[in-house]
Amino acid sequence: MKMGKGIPLSDQDRIPWLCNLHDILLRDVSSGQHVVLACSALKKMYRDILIRGKDGAALKHEESGEKERLAEVQLLVVHLRGSFEVISGRLLKRKGHFMPPELLQSQFETLEPPAAPENFIQVSVDSSLSEVIATVMETLKMKSESFLISGPQQN
Template identity: 85%
Template sequence: MGKGIPLNDQDRIPWLCKLHDILLRDVASGQCVVLACSALKKMYRDILLRGKEGAAWKCDESGKEEEPAEVRLLVVHLSGSFEVISGRLLKRKGHFMPPELLQSQFETLEPPAAPENFIQISVEKNLSEIIATIMETLEAK
């Protein structure tokens, strides 16, 4: 992306699988986890939840399958118009993603939909409103 070339599924999937493994490890150890990433497609969010093969089964040392820790995922979809987000990108200095790639991000985007567990929040809200909405949702679950 830093070279102005958009990522494709082949670029993203190994990274998403690593994030899935980190989520599994941390959830299994009893931690609550916040992961910030651009899981633009439903398939990417499914990988975060279930792993590459759609199942998160692991084998213990004896080779016996063991049930994975449950990964519950709340997707926070920060939505905004191309114009608003483009304007913000143009103000950023020294970021790895050039503003020229924004169109490819919008073209790749598959906004979350039922039955995914998600909330949608406008990026036009201020930061404290966004945080409050997220916290209220988490407390209600």
């Protein structure tokens, strides 16, 4: 595994994995399940793939000129926002994780925080775990959607 060796993943490494996650999300959401996916979907393109699959965007319908809708997953992106120092400190305390703390800088460099028109909320990692959960749950009460946790991860 590249990350275990301290090598950042490329788009080519991530895209097939993201497509598989889209298919799993679509299957589970279509069957009526509520889904939580925790992953570092650092780029908008990655989040688009999670929503729309490998094409990442609606296709143009050739005959009518209308946009054909691909099978989409409705996501609420929960962007866990925190400073490099805070997240780095937490990573250094983590034992037995596949991602070495040395890769955190590459994740910050890759990160494209969610922005409009994406469906997202930002939650500070400086908040307590119970505050983070309360914020997410309150948002979910207002929006009954599946959601994705994005951004540099910490435990």
